[in-house]
Amino acid sequence: MITISIDAMGGDHGPSVTVPALDRVIERRPEVRFLVFGLEDQVRPWLAKYPRVSAASTFVPCEIAVGMSDKPSQALRQGRWKSSMWKSIEAVKSGEAAVCISAGNTGALMAMSKFCLRTMANIERPAIAAIWPNARAEGVVLDVGATIGADSHQLIDFAILGAAMARALFSIEKPTVGLLNVGVEEIKGQEEVKEAGRLLREADLPSMSYHGFVEGDDISKGTVDVVVTEGFAGNIALKTAEGTARQIGGYLRAAMSRTWRARIGYLFAKPAFERLREKMDVRKSNGGVFLGLNGIVVKSHGGTDEEGFAAAIELGYDMVRTRLIERIKGDLDAFHSRLPQAMMKLRQPVDETEQQRI
Incomplete structure (x- = not known):
């Protein structure tokens, strides 16, 4: 049994989306239990509409809901200890829940998560990782907006x-990893x-296969399993991809409804268009995972619907079931044990053959 902490007030629609989403998750994963945090006068009526959710949940009333437009500093001052966002994160810290899910203000959620859970040893900054559909299947892209800029060690x-x-x-036993670059x-x-690339190559970690540099189009090609970049470029890439997907969808809808022949053609091609829509549906990968913290927090899109929020919950469920935190700690220990050796190799003089190659 896995207990999941829910910020029911997060997102553009609050309990009208988050509570029905819990019902969808219970239908698919009846072993899951929830800790639901929110304003009592808004959450209780929705829980009453879904008896199955009420039976599988413990509701914790809160005094404050963090607004989508609140600044992180403002959210920390006003919502620390008493908001639904803070309490849902705190449940992970105390061990009452295994993972926290929120569709709330991204900046506030990150600030509260860092303050409450703290970063892992040897991790300077957390990252937001997104699941990205590509030509092969799916990949991981990070950071997509947690912090701007990053040095080689980050x-x-x-x-x-x-x-x-x-x-x-x-x-995947040994995922391929690439650093996003201009070439x-x-x-x-x-x-x-370039320095991060040299260190990764010399460290030769058993937990990954370092591919080298990748370009923007490699994200959609699925050239590697994991694409690494800093938050500024990652967030632009994410928003560009989402906008492009919506644009293509709009073009297809307009083209299919333009003439009666196009409408008839759509009827015959409908199964193919349904598969395309399913492939491009961002709700299926709706959730950015905050990585590098002493606990798992999943951020769902603010404007998500019931199925999207349910997908974020199930992503968090999978992170717990596969023991993500333990894997990360083991991988970090392995890298830092190999770091001095990698640094020594980088400091050695480059031989003549290597100089000619460069």
Whole structure:
């Protein structure tokens, strides 16, 4: 049995989406139990509409709900100890729940998660990891917006975190990892990215297979299982991909309804379009995982619907079931045990043959 902590007030729609989503999860995973946090006058009526959710949940009334437009500092000052967001995270820290799910304000959720759970040993910054559909199946991309900018060691941390997530989610023994860059050549890119690449190659970690540099189009190709970048570029890539998917969907709808022949053609091609829609449906991978913390927090899209929030809950469920935190800690220990050896190799003089190659 896995207990999941729910911030019922998060997102654009609050309990009208989060509570019905719990019912969908229970239907598919009846062993799950919930701790539901929220404003009593808003959550109780929705729980009454879903007896199955009420039976599988413990409701904890809260004084405050963090607004979607609240600044992180404001949310911390006003919502610490008493908001539904804070209490749902705190349940993970206390061990009452195994994972926290919220569709609330991303900045506030990250700030509260860092303050409450703290980062793991040797991790300077947490990252938000997204599951990304690609030509092969799915991959992991991080960071998609937790922090702006990253040095070489932080990029390496992200690589370790992402590889652990790929191993846990996709059952890949040794995921391939690539660093997002402006080109695949070793001489291109920022110094931080090039140094991270050199360290990853020399460390030769057993938990991953370092592929090298990848470009933007490699994300959708599925060239590697894990794409690593800093939060600014990652967030732009994510929003661009989401916007492109919506744009293509709009083009298809307009084209299929333009003439009566197109409408008839759509009827014959409907099964193919349904498969395409399912492949491009962001709700199926609706959830960014906060990695690098002493606990698992999953951020669902603020404007999500019931199925999207349910997908985020099930993502959190899978993270717990596959023991993600233990995997990450083991991988971090392995890297830091190999780091001095990798640094020594990098400090050795480059031989003449290598100089000519460069």
